[in-house]
Amino acid sequence: xxxxxxxxxxxxxxxxxxxxxxxxxxxxxxxxxxxxxxxxxxxxxxxxxxxxxxxxxxxxxxxxxxxxxxxxxxxxxxxxxxxxxxxxxxxxxxxxxxxxxxxxxxxxxxxxxxxxxxxxxxxxxxxxxxxxxxxxxxxxxxxxxxxxxxxxxxxxxxxxxxxxxxxxxxxxxxxxxxxxxxxxxxxxxxxxxxxxxxxxxxxxxxxxxxxxxxxxxxxxxxxxxxxxxxxxxxxxxxxxxxxxxxxxxxxxxxxxxxxxxxxxxxxxxxxxxxxxxxxxxxxxxxxxxxxxxxxxxxxxxxxxxxxxxxxxxxxxxxxxxxxxxxxxxxxxxxxxxxxxxxxxxxxxxxxxxxxxxxxxxxxxxxxxxxxxxxxxxxxxxxxxxxxxxxxxxxxxxxxxxxxxxxxxxxxxxxxxxxxxxxxxxxxxxxxxxxxxxxxxxxxxxxxxxxxxxxxxxxxxxxxxxxxxxxxxxxxxxxxxxxxxxxxxxxxxxxxxxxxxxxxxxxxxxxxxxxxxxxxxxxxxxxxxxxxxxxxxxxxxxxxxxxxxxxxxxxxxxxxxxxx
Amino acid sequence: xxxxxxxxxxxxxxxxxxxxxxxxxxxxxxxxxxxxxxxxxxxxxxxxxxxxxxxxxxxxxxxxxxxxxxxxxxxxxxxxxxxxxxxxxxxxxxxxxxxxxxxxxxxxxxxxxxxxxxxxxxxxxxxxxxxxxxxxxxxxxxxxxxxxxxxxxxxxxxxxxxxxxxxxxxxxxxxxxxxxxxxxxxxxxxxxxxxxxxxxxxxxxxxxxxxxxxxxxxxxxxxxxxxxxxxxxxxxxxxxxxxxxxxxxxxxxx
Numbered sequence: 001x002x003x004x005x006x007x008x009x010x011x012x013x014x015x016x017x018x019x020x021x022x023x024x025x026x027x028x029x030x031x032x033x034x035x036x037x038x039x040x041x042x043x044x045x046x047x048x049x050x051x052x053x054x055x056x057x058x059x060x061x062x063x064x065x066x067x068x069x070x071x072x073x074x075x076x077x078x079x080x081x082x083x084x085x086x087x088x089x090x091x092x093x094x095x096x097x098x099x100x101x102x103x104x105x106x107x108x109x110x111x112x113x114x115x116x117x118x119x120x121x122x123x124x125x126x127x128x129x130x131x132x133x134x135x136x137x138x139x140x141x142x143x144x145x146x147x148x149x150x151x152x153x154x155x156x157x158x159x160x161x162x163x164x165x166x167x168x169x170x171x172x173x174x175x176x177x178x179x180x181x182x183x184x185x186x187x188x189x190x191x192x193x194x195x196x197x198x199x200x201x202x203x204x205x206x207x208x209x210x211x212x213x214x215x216x217x218x219x220x221x222x223x224x225x226x227x228x229x230x231x232x233x234x235x236x237x238x239x240x241x242x243x244x245x246x247x248x249x250x251x252x253x254x255x256x257x258x259x260x261x262x263x264x265x266x267x268x269x270x271x272x273x274x275x276x277x278x279x280x281x282x283x284x285x286x287x288x289x290x291x292x293x294x295x296x297x298x299x300x301x302x303x304x305x306x307x308x309x310x311x312x313x314x315x316x317x318x319x320x321x322x323x324x325x326x327x328x329x330x331x332x333x334x335x336x337x338x339x340x341x342x343x344x345x346x347x348x349x350x351x352x353x354x355x356x357x358x359x360x361x362x363x364x365x366x367x368x369x370x371x372x373x374x375x376x377x378x379x380x381x382x383x384x385x386x387x388x389x390x391x392x393x394x395x396x397x398x399x400x401x402x403x404x405x406x407x408x409x410x411x412x413x414x415x416x417x418x419x420x421x422x423x424x425x426x427x428x429x430x431x432x433x434x435x436x437x438x439x440x441x442x443x444x445x446x447x448x449x450x451x452x453x454x455x456x457x458x459x460x461x462x463x464x465x466x467x468x469x470x471x472x473x474x475x476x477x478x479x480x481x482x483x484x485x486x487x488x489x490x491x492x493x494x495x496x497x498x499x500x501x502x503x504x505x506x507x508x509x510x511x512x513x514x515x516x517x518x519x520x521x522x523x524x525x526x527x528x529x530x531x532x533x534x535x536x537x538x539x540x541x542x543x544x545x546x547x548x549x550x551x552x553x554x555x556x557x558x559x560x561x562x563x
Numbered sequence: 564x565x566x567x568x569x570x571x572x573x574x575x576x577x578x579x580x581x582x583x584x585x586x587x588x589x590x591x592x593x594x595x596x597x598x599x600x601x602x603x604x605x606x607x608x609x610x611x612x613x614x615x616x617x618x619x620x621x622x623x624x625x626x627x628x629x630x631x632x633x634x635x636x637x638x639x640x641x642x643x644x645x646x647x648x649x650x651x652x653x654x655x656x657x658x659x660x661x662x663x664x665x666x667x668x669x670x671x672x673x674x675x676x677x678x679x680x681x682x683x684x685x686x687x688x689x690x691x692x693x694x695x696x697x698x699x700x701x702x703x704x705x706x707x708x709x710x711x712x713x714x715x716x717x718x719x720x721x722x723x724x725x726x727x728x729x730x731x732x733x734x735x736x737x738x739x740x741x742x743x744x745x746x747x748x749x750x751x752x753x754x755x756x757x758x759x760x761x762x763x764x765x766x767x768x769x770x771x772x773x774x775x776x777x778x779x780x781x782x783x784x785x786x787x788x789x790x791x792x793x794x795x796x797x798x799x800x801x802x803x804x805x806x807x808x809x810x811x812x813x814x815x816x817x
Binding site for chain 1: 566567660661662664665667668669670671672673674813814816817
């Protein structure tokens with residue numbers, strides 16, 4: 001949290017995204033009440049790799065000892081070999097919207113190579129429960145701390161923010177900053193938090209430099225950096241999906257001529273009775289890119305995809321896929337594309353490998369082999385009957401079948417729906433790689449954050465109409481004016497509306513303890529500075545900037561109700 | 564229901580076993596039946612149609628008995644039930660369980676998928692009938708009787724034509740529906756009703772089963788040929804139903 005607030009003081013660039021979240025404490029356990037650890041997760045996307053390098057150097061100047069337990073987790077994770085991903089960075093193709101991540105904080109003996117544009121910091125503070133302490137702790141009265149010369153604890157305290165900001169002032173402003181605030185405990189949420197740290201650590205050596213912030217903050221009663229980690233996009237397991245896909249160039253506008261490996265849809269119309277599900281619009285999906293098809297439930301995404309592969313006959317319009325025109329029942333098109341349906345219904349009586357064989361009927365033997373390999377990589381028990389599979393496992397089975405055939409077009413409907421973050425990242429990563437190999441991938445979702453990390457281009461549907469066709473990076477930029485804060489109670493939220501309202505804010509709304517702000521300008525720093533300086537307000541327990549839900553996007557950017 | 568080769572084999576063997584056991588039991592009981600047919604007719608007095616059937620069997624001997632037990636009884640009950648069961652789940656079953664989309668999403672034409680499903684279900688329905696019919700001459704040796712294999716095959720073809728027509732109609736409905744249980748219930752109830760009115764002397768001529776009863780089968784045996792006035796319409800209904808199924812299925816939305 002303090003880094004975010006400090007970020008408001010930077011003058012070079014504006015963050016696009018900020019996020020914070022607070023975990024609950026298991027207050028039933030006396031031991032938990034006695035000692036609370038507070039964890040902050042700081043996720044920063046910077047404009048360029050050099051900025052991450054500078055962040056690395058700056059943060060290394062600060063010292064502290066990382067908690068022994070966390071380091072053990074990190075070392076274990078490192079031992080599993082994920083370090084290879086860090087030491088041998090692979091550049092994604094420029095045309096593919098792949099975000100790269102990287103640790104800015106690393107063991108001093110093994111400085112991590114710096115590349116990519118994202119860093120993840122985890123900031124921790126150990127404090128004693130106020131009920132059991134009289135001299136220290138986060139809830140200690142500010143004047144008492146001031147008498148002892150301690151820095152303020154409140155992350156929103158202006159002085160504290162300034163302290164933390166000094167180090168960061170040497171950096172370019174990150175494009176996005178995300179925070180997670182965890183009131184951790186020895187017995188309760190500690191394990192959860194450490195596991196989450198471990199997930200990151202599986203892809204990056206972390207820890208050493210993190211000591212610095214930890215020590216500084218602990219001495220001052222402020223937050224301490226426990227660890228920092230990051231990962232390459234190929235090994236991206238972080239909690240927050242990015243809203244900032246990297247794209248070297250805007251996706252090319254396609255010609256209307258049919259091209260190999262591309263999808264061209266022209267004026268597709270589909271009616272069910274009197275209800276028109278698809279209104280006529282034109283879409284070109286280019287090879288080498290992941291194109292996202294976004295829209296709320298009932299917007300026509302699945303019908304559009306089904307029309308592309310001939311599962312639903314369009315009442316009007318034409319489709320050309322990989323140079324082949326959709327005719328009849330679309331068998332010719334389906335031979336040149338794979339389609340993973342959004343509806344997750346499989347044959348429970350079949351074993352996993354039998355289901356794969358069923359799904360891959362009409363494909364060559366190599367596709368069957370590849371599907372088994374993918375399924376094995378994903379850890380699917382192919383000898384078990386599908387009825388024993390979880391929702392996510394079934395989804396992964398469909399994914400394996402869709403990714404195995406050597407075709408130039410893949411149409412994936414809600415392929416990451418219902419997966420845990422790690423699997424989702426793995427699958428999205430494979431999709432990005434697949435597109436990088438020159439395939440056209442059309443990926444649908446009704447969750448913006450699920451697909452934007454790999455999509456270079458986003459198509460937005462609403463009520464069967466294509467309402468926007470934008471580069472993903474443009475959508476991310478447009479979302480940078482939104483900021484939301486979650487407060488401990490509604491009274492604080494109401495007070496925040498009064499205190500923070502002003503020329504910096506175009507619109508402010510309160511929904512319970514959450515306040516939503518539409519900033520008057522793209523740069524959130526003035527508002528964050530105002531927030532940091534507002535000592536009369538308590539610290540928000542969650543902060544989110546630069547992230548939009550699909551319904552936000554639809555409502556704010558297109559004036560269409562998205563849900 | 565019938566989605567994998569394993570299922571086809573299992574259901575086919577199961578139906579063969581049921582029909583075969585019914586047939587074996589009936590043939591084993593033939594000597595007792597032939598001796599006691601006069602007393603049985605007394606029991607059948609309250610149901611005139613039963614009396615008529617017993618008279619036909621008394622006149623036709625073991626051939627009429629086999630026609631009554633195997634083709635009229637097993638064919639018109641168990642096999643009709645199986646045909647309705649297999650046909651109703653062919654497409655509607657996929658739709659009901661939500662697997663229609665993954666079934667269709669593969670690079671295989673719909674016509675081929677539907678034909679495979681149609682032929683598969685039909686084979687599972689008809690193969691047990693022909694298989695058990697082929698066993699009749701051997702079974703009759705248990706009771707020192709005999710019967711021409713040609714007669715049995717002709718009667719089997721007649722019964723198969725009727726089953727195919729019923730199967731095709733149920734299949735057509737299944738192609739357009741997503742509720743196999745409704746198809747099963749409605750079609751089964753219809754044929755139960757048909758069987759019921761068959762046993763009513765004054766209404767028997769309105770029953771569908773008049774097209775496949777002992778009298779019809781005995782005519783086939785007597786004339787050594789199929790009655791094309793009956794088999795022809797069965798085949799026509801089947802073809803029209805199948806072609807219509809293809810057309811309906813071509814536009815079917817998953």
